[in-house]
Amino acid sequence: MTRRTLLTLVTMGLLAVLPPVFYLTGNPFYLDLATRLTILAIAAVSLNLILGYGGLVSFGHAAYLGLGAYAVGIPAHHWLYGGLEGIGLNTTSGLVQIPLAVAVCALFALVTGAICLRTKGVYFIMITMAFAQMVYYAIVSIEEYGGDDGLVIDSRSELPGISLDDPLQLFALSYVGLVVAMGLVRMIVNSRFGMVLQGAKGNNERVVMLGLNTYAFRLTAYVVSGAIAGFAGALLGNFTTFISPEMMDWTRSGELMFMVILGGATTSAGPVLGAAAFILLEEALSSLTVYWHLPFGLLLIAVVLFGKGGLVGLLSRREGGK
Amino acid sequence: MDLSLLVIQTLNGLQLGLLLFLVASGLTLVFGILDFVNLAHASLYMVGAFICATLTFALGNFLLAVLVALPITAAIGWAIERFVARPLYARDHLDHVLATFGLILVMETLAHMIWGPQGIAVPLPAWLNGQVALSETLVIPSFRLVIIGAGLAAAGGLFWLVNYTRLGMLIRAGASNRVMVGALGINIEMLFGLVFALGAALAGLAGMLVAPITEASIGMGNNVIITAFVVIIVGGIGSMKGAFIAALLIGLIDTLGRAFLDDLFKLFMSSAAAETSAPAISAMLIYIIMALVLAIRPQGLFPPKVR
Amino acid sequence: MTPVLETRRLMKSFGGIIATNDLSLSVTKGELHAIIGPNGAGKTTLITQLCGTQTPDSGSIRFKGRDITRMPAHRRARLGITRSFQITSLILEMSVLDNVALAVQARQGSSFDMIRPARSIKAIRDRAMALLARVGLQDKADMITRALSHGEHRHMEIAIALASEAELMLLDEPMAGLGHEESRAMVDLLKSIKGKHTIVLIEHDMDAVFALADRISVLVYGHIIATGAPAEIRGNKEVEAAYLGEESGGL
Known part of the structure; x- marks a missing residue:
């Protein structure tokens, strides 16, 4: 077993065991923290597919979290206050809401990705950011769903056999x-599709010359990534039960990027470790001082300037980077 | 819709466009010459507004405050270039984005520590705070005219600087060929510092001009920077002319869209439908325009010739 | 017989500078057709138009009788045109074997498979290993591409070109930057594949060109001033003048 595989197993093992133990020993706060961490880790894992393996610096990933959450919130809202009876579906059911979240995000990724992926480099960074901001403003302008003030989700998604209220x-x-998302990304990355995606990151022109339309591969990966993030968004909506446009602000997208880089892009455990470090650090620093963004920001700068390879690189260094 | 409302909204659009140009020109300058993506440009906008606010109270005069605040903001820009941007030139854009994202957190917290969590309103001298009657039905605040005038003057000054001065020549040469400028024996580090400082001063100026209307507040730059991104994407990253035209275009489209889109929609749909859809569409309008431009010209309207 | 590749009156200019000027060229099946010319003659511009990363301003390009003038690069590659790059163009972060395997899988047309682990597909791995063996790199298969020498990179380029089983190979200066020994190894390698593929070779190394080419075209200022067998080109006064005028010598 390589050191990296071991690291992934240890990380996931700790994440599986510690939170329930805290909960059962009377510290429910830590379970909440772990749930938030886990959901954001799913989003970070999905971002890693395009950012890490695809080399596509998407600065709008929080939009998918938001869209996914609203895909839970809006049907739930109508379930309570009417307006969608005509479609004949149980709009409070998770079996409606979660597929809706995934589908909406996949569609949004398809439409915006088709445009974004025509551009390169810094254009791509800025345009993904701008499209996310477009969703932000669109939601802000819709008064029925609370606009700026956000929307309370009065009832969580109903799923057969489990209760999300617990x-x-x-x-x-x-x-x-999270486990499924990690498995999915790992499978894609190691497949022939993944080889093309990673090849295009390293040298796009070369891969095109092999007869592969890298645009189609990237767009597909972009859609898959958006869909997974939409799933995370649906979970986030159920977790917070309050959703607002603020959750898709561009600074949120920046945080997701940071989780991936902090943990180590192009690794399985990286986004999870990154999300964990990010959330725990945020929690620890903000309990110390209201000015916690200052050390946090300085740390971010330091990580970019000095820390190559992220936490995974740090924790598995002795193996020689492979 | 009546004509005087259209004139007022057009002037508002022009004002927004010129403010956007001040922010976008610095971004595009820094990117075009240094190949550096600076998210913290938003913070310079904010810092400019706060410094100007403090100085307005200290000096008792808004105009004087602006004149003193400009070089201070430029100096902060220079320091950012020296200590954060410079070590990152050799890195990729992702690293630029992440580091300057961290820088935003740092600068916003510093602003929070220095000026507190509340916004600061900036008082205008009486002669700037009046209203100008353009016709019997058309009255606009005189400060808006000042913003438009100042914006145009800054744009004119920038064009003169870039096209007719030695510094401008170096900037243009640097944008198309960095190695060449270096080979000419020009102190390239000095040039980069100056460009960064100039961009900072321009963003700061925009913040100072906005502060009397909205007040100086933490996070005030975070929305402007995205719109400025849209401007430079539409205009073509690195192109000053593109930034100017796109800024006016975006400013006008955004303002007029928010003001008149519901009236326009009512021409071909029920007024209830128009009133629900118009706000959402007008909020997305500039992004839709951006998408259309990019679908046709992936490098924007005026892509720089050499890149 | 229709030529494999035929260009008619190709024109391409960049902001007033004419890079390709009324260029007509015909390459027959199985030949190794070398294109030589002084620096700045427009050789690489020609290659980019042939493989489709740039489109000509006017004129036409035909591949096996089919007009491909405006066809995108990836579709030309699927038709059977491959190119190697003057500046080594490999995926440096991937292993040597993965680089070649990617070319093999591209040829097999199953690249959209997201499920099966790519590295466990024996047919692809075996074929890639065989190609590496053919260019003498089988021992380096598992190394990261970045770690190989320049000469080895050039050999990898050939292995990748072979992997595509392309009917037409466009080789852009395969000897660029190679030492004497390495050049000789490359000439031997090209000799071993010559005749099995139609090859357009752009090369500065005149010894190599005259040792390998069936026919040679001389490109000056974007225009072909002479085409013929090596012996004819050697004796051509116009060619000599063009080269002597450029002082780059070599003939």
Whole structure:
């Protein structure tokens, strides 16, 4: 077993065991922290597919979290206050909401990705950011769903056999979701599709010359990534039960990018470790001082300037980087 | 819609466009010459506004405050170039984005520590705070005219600087060929520092001009920077002319869209439908325009010739 | 017989500078057709138009009788045109074997498979190993590409070109930057594949060109001033003048 595989197993093992233990020993706060961490880790894992393996610096990933959450919130809102009876679906059911979240995000990724991927480099960074901001403003302008003030989700997604009102079950679902997302990304990355994606990152022109339309590969990866993030968004909506446009602000997208880089892009455990470090650090620093963004920001700068390879690189260095 | 409302909204659009140009020109300058993506440009906008606010109270005069605040903001820009940007030139854009993202957190917290969490309103001298009657029905605040005038003057000054001075020649040469400028024996580090400082001063100026209307507040730059990104994407990154035209275009489209889109929609749909859809569409309008431009010209309207 | 590749009156200019000027060229099946010319004659511009990363301003390009003038690069590659790059163009972060395997899988047309682990597909791995063996790099298969020498990179380029099983190979200066020994190894390698593929070779190394080419075209200022067998080109006064005028010598 390589050091990296071991690291992934240890990380996931700790994440599976510690939160329930805290919960059962009377520290429910830490379970909440772990659930949030797990959900954001799913988003970071999905971002790693395009950012890490695809080399596509998407600065709009928080939009998918937001869209996914609203895909839970809006149907739930209508379930309570009417307006969608005509479609004949149980709009409070998770079996409607979660597929909706995934589908909406996949569609948004398809449409915006088709445009974004025509551009390169810094254009791509800025345009992905701008499209995310477009969603932000669109939601802000819709008064029925609370606009700027956000929307309270009065009832969580109803799923057969589990109740998301139980924090432990919500955590369990998020954890399983994370494992599935990691498995999915790992499978894609190691497949022939993944080889093309990583090849195009290293040298796009070369891969095109092999007869592969890298645009189609990248767009597909972009859609898959958006869909996974949409799933994370649906979980996030169920976790917070309050959603607002603020959750898709561009600074949120920046945080997701940071989780990936901090943990170590192009590794399985990286986004999870990054999300964990980010959330725990945020929690620890903000309990010390209201000015916690100052050391946090300085740390971010330091990580970029001096820390190559992220936490995974640091923790598995002795193996020689392979 | 009546004509005087259209004139007022057009002037508002022009004002927004010129402010956007001040922010976008610095971004595009820094990117075009240094190949550096600076998210913290947003913070310079904010810092300019706060420094100007403090100085307005200290000196008792808004105009004087602006004149003193400009070089201070430029100096902060220079320091950022020296200590954060310079070590990152050899890195990729992702690292630029992440580091300057961290820098935003640092600068916003510093602003929080120095000026507190509340916004600061900036008082205008009486002669700037009046209203100008353009016709019987058309009255606009005189400060808006000042912003438009100052914006145009800054744009004119920038064009003169870039096209007719030695520094401008170096800037243009640097944008198309960095190695060449270096080979000419020009102190390239000095040039980069100056460009960064100039961009900072321009962003700061925009913040100072906005402060009397909105007040100086933490995070005030975070929305402007995205719109400025849209401007330079549409205009073509690195192109000053593109930034100017796109800034006016975006400013006008955004303002007029928010003001008149519902009236326009009512021409072909029920007024209830128009009133629900118009705000959402007008909020997305500039992004839709950006998408259309990029679908046709992936490098923007005026892509720089050499890159 | 229709030529494999035929260009008619190709024109391409960049902001007033004419890079390709009324260029007509015909390459027959199985030949190794070398294109030589002084620096700045527009050789690489020609290659980019042939492989499709740039489109000509006017004129036409035909591949096996089919008009491909405006066809995108990846579709030309699928039709059977491959190129190697003057500046080594490999995926440096991937292993040597993965680089070649990617070319093999591209040829097999199953690259959209997201499920099966690529490295466990024996047919692809075996073929890639065989190609590496053919260019003498089988021992370096598992190394990261970045770690190989320049000469080895050039050999990898040939292995990748072979992997595509392309009917037409466009080789842009395969000897660029090679030492004497390395050049000789490359000439031997090209000799071993010559005749099995149609090859357009752009090269500055005149010894190599005259040792390998069936026919040679001389490109000056974007225009072909002479085409013929090596012996004819050697004796051509116009060619000599063009080269002597450029002082780059070599003939």
